[in-house]
Amino acid sequence: MAFYRSQVLVCGGTGCTSSDSMKILEKFKEEVKKHNIENRIEIVRTGCFGLCELGPVVIVYPEGAFYSRVKVEDVEEIVAEHLVKGRPVKRLLYTETIDEGRIKSLNETGFYKKQERIALRNCGVIDPENIDEYIAFDGYKALAKVLTTMTPEQVIEEVKKSGLRGRGGGGFPTGLKWEFTAKSKADQKYVVCNADEGDPGAFMDRSILEGDPHSVLEAMAIAGYAIGANQGYIYVRAEYPIAVQRLKVAIKQAREYGLLGKNIFGTDFSFDIEIRLGAGAFVCGEETALMNSIEGRRGMPNPKPPFPAQSGLWEKPTLINNVETYANIPPIIVRGGEWFASKGTEKSKGTKVFALGGKITNTGLVEVPMGITLREVIYEIGGGIPNGKKFKAVQTGGPSGGCLTAEHLDTPIEYDTLTALGSMMGSGGMIVMDEDTCMVDVARFYLDFTRDESCGKCTPCRIGTKRMLEILDRIVEGKGTLEDLDKLEELGKQIKAASLCGLGQTAPNPVLSTLKHFRDEYVAHVVDKKCPAGVCQALLQYTIIEEKCKGCSLCARQCPVNAISGQVKSPFKIDQDKCIKCGACIDKCPFKAIVKK
Amino acid sequence: MKTIQELEEIRKRTLDKVNQRKDRTTTRIVVGMATCGIAAGARPVLLAIMEEVEKLGLTDVVVAQTGCIGLCKMEPIVEVIKPGEEKVTYVKMDAEKARRIVREHIKDGNVVEEYTMHVIQGKILNDYKVEKE
Numbered sequence: 001m002a003f004y005r006s007q008v009l010v011c012g013g014t015g016c017t018s019s020d021s022m023k024i025l026e027k028f029k030e031e032v033k034k035h036n037i038e039n040r041i042e043i044v045r046t047g048c049f050g051l052c053e054l055g056p057v058v059i060v061y062p063e064g065a066f067y068s069r070v071k072v073e074d075v076e077e078i079v080a081e082h083l084v085k086g087r088p089v090k091r092l093l094y095t096e097t098i099d100e101g102r103i104k105s106l107n108e109t110g111f112y113k114k115q116e117r118i119a120l121r122n123c124g125v126i127d128p129e130n131i132d133e134y135i136a137f138d139g140y141k142a143l144a145k146v147l148t149t150m151t152p153e154q155v156i157e158e159v160k161k162s163g164l165r166g167r168g169g170g171g172f173p174t175g176l177k178w179e180f181t182a183k184s185k186a187d188q189k190y191v192v193c194n195a196d197e198g199d200p201g202a203f204m205d206r207s208i209l210e211g212d213p214h215s216v217l218e219a220m221a222i223a224g225y226a227i228g229a230n231q232g233y234i235y236v237r238a239e240y241p242i243a244v245q246r247l248k249v250a251i252k253q254a255r256e257y258g259l260l261g262k263n264i265f266g267t268d269f270s271f272d273i274e275i276r277l278g279a280g281a282f283v284c285g286e287e288t289a290l291m292n293s294i295e296g297r298r299g300m301p302n303p304k305p306p307f308p309a310q311s312g313l314w315e316k317p318t319l320i321n322n323v324e325t326y327a328n329i330p331p332i333i334v335r336g337g338e339w340f341a342s343k344g345t346e347k348s349k350g351t352k353v354f355a356l357g358g359k360i361t362n363t364g365l366v367e368v369p370m371g372i373t374l375r376e377v378i379y380e381i382g383g384g385i386p387n388g389k390k391f392k393a394v395q396t397g398g399p400s401g402g403c404l405t406a407e408h409l410d411t412p413i414e415y416d417t418l419t420a421l422g423s424m425m426g427s428g429g430m431i432v433m434d435e436d437t438c439m440v441d442v443a444r445f446y447l448d449f450t451r452d453e454s455c456g457k458c459t460p461c462r463i464g465t466k467r468m469l470e471i472l473d474r475i476v477e478g479k480g481t482l483e484d485l486d487k488l489e490e491l492g493k494q495i496k497a498a499s500l501c502g503l504g505q506t507a508p509n510p511v512l513s514t515l516k517h518f519r520d521e522y523v524a525h526v527v528d529k530k531c532p533a534g535v536c537q538a539l540l541q542y543t544i545i546e547e548k549c550k551g552c553s554l555c556a557r558q559c560p561v562n563a564i565s566g567q568v569k570s571p572f573k574i575d576q577d578k579c580i581k582c583g584a585c586i587d588k589c590p591f592k593a594i595v596k597k
Numbered sequence: 598m599k600t601i602q603e604l605e606e607i608r609k610r611t612l613d614k615v616n617q618r619k620d621r622t623t624t625r626i627v628v629g630m631a632t633c634g635i636a637a638g639a640r641p642v643l644l645a646i647m648e649e650v651e652k653l654g655l656t657d658v659v660v661a662q663t664g665c666i667g668l669c670k671m672e673p674i675v676e677v678i679k680p681g682e683e684k685v686t687y688v689k690m691d692a693e694k695a696r697r698i699v700r701e702h703i704k705d706g707n708v709v710e711e712y713t714m715h716v717i718q719g720k721i722l723n724d725y726k727v728e729k730e
Contacts, residue, residue, distance in 0.1 A: 266599045
């Protein structure tokens, strides 16, 4: 392997290419050859950096010299001065000196500055398998405080004061849930942690369990004290092996320190926790189905009431909260409910963790104060949409949520504002879509998921989602009609109204919200038989632009079904009847003469 | 544990080890080892760091795994806090790069700038994609 002492990156994004970056790339290759250093300088074409207004962009590593608005005429000087003599061309540098763009700590980046980490306070900081490191950052201090200085009523009061609402999706006030369960009279009560995170694209709970498992254990013990329970269960999916392993280690360490077990801190209070593994059914995130699964029955929901607070696990009063909800509890106890309530908005207090995914530059996990706008999350923290593409929509709340569009970008993120717009906070998955995403296809994807995950207990969900999916399949195949759209809407509303549990009650949401915000796309599919985003295969045609085709025959040789024919050096043609729309020709064409539309 | 005093003693004893500020007395190296980090190749990075620290006979260095730092696409991420220095974040690590960090930054005290983040107008440039020509 050759050893390069420098690397020259030339941006090959659409913006830079249109201002001659490919000529710049060629010129670089020519110049390094002239100086006989082509074996020591690597020249590569990169994807879009997202800095199109500074383009054409050229970056030289290892120094990290950032040249902006480079012209073909400048290349000779950059090579002669910078690459040969090691003197960066100052007049062309975007920042005064090289290395100015170097950031030593993640904390200095825009990605971090807008975040406020409460639930994630220890994630990425402490060693999750070392209880001492958790204790060093005030771990188990909250448990010590409640056991030695507070009554259960005071604990519940503090949680109520914080305004914390359930982070698993429903958004029910946590303090009230604790109060209801505390007031239920019984010889035995239980505390359950719902770690059955199942939304596609969501990994908030997994990250908390992997990064800070003790925060969940401590909060469950506090909850046990508050409601009068001495046994806890963590229901976590078996597909999270690292989370399960770290939880096991954490429980063992906490028992060794006497922070779980009998007479914690020398008081009368005893509390222990066991792990129950879920087999990966989405419906088991629904609390009654989850409890059925813990009891060893099939994971299917029960009608409510009775609510778990009255009759839950083994028909005993049960408190069930989500992982992220619990992770917020120890800081609320240590720093006070008022401190937590001072963050966020009137009706949505504190912070929320979001998993950013899809067509976004900085995919990852972020925690932001409630009330922050979607624009701030997607652009300032998430770094915007890659490859210079346009934002189209963001899906929040997973298969239960809906899509929000560009006009909603300045909406503050709160439980009630998102619900009012036909989406929901959900557990915190945020999937960003760009102009190349087909909204009908997205809706179909989510419905396919919920249809698959429907447990089959109630008819509206079992059969209704199947029927909706059939209609959507027809639409993406170009066989849909306008009546189908009305039928989808009607069916969706009925499923929502008549289903037994949250899965069915929310399953139509992705379809209904895309029908509301992107009806024109559905119409294009059923009336014009076109997919505007170019996703739905059945509605696409691959064609060769005659003026651009040089007749090189590469595409014809690539086509697996011999659908392309023509004379060399004159434009080729695609036989639409034979074409299987695999796209192999597009990838091969050196002249970008093949388009799909 | 029977008393709050015992808890407080553990807290005090461990605080320096996890201290995120430059007033700490030992060097702390953490490797992001959540699912995202491990999938991106954090295990060999952690092993390489431990090996190199031992090989060079460095003392007063704490090597630890940690959870998700948040910027999953830049994994594997390694963070270094040395006494008297602000925290340094290294991104897109591999075993070789990690060994170099132990030699040059931990032992010799020179931050390996080329493995830190390069940010222009808020865009992190390290994660470029090489395109076929």
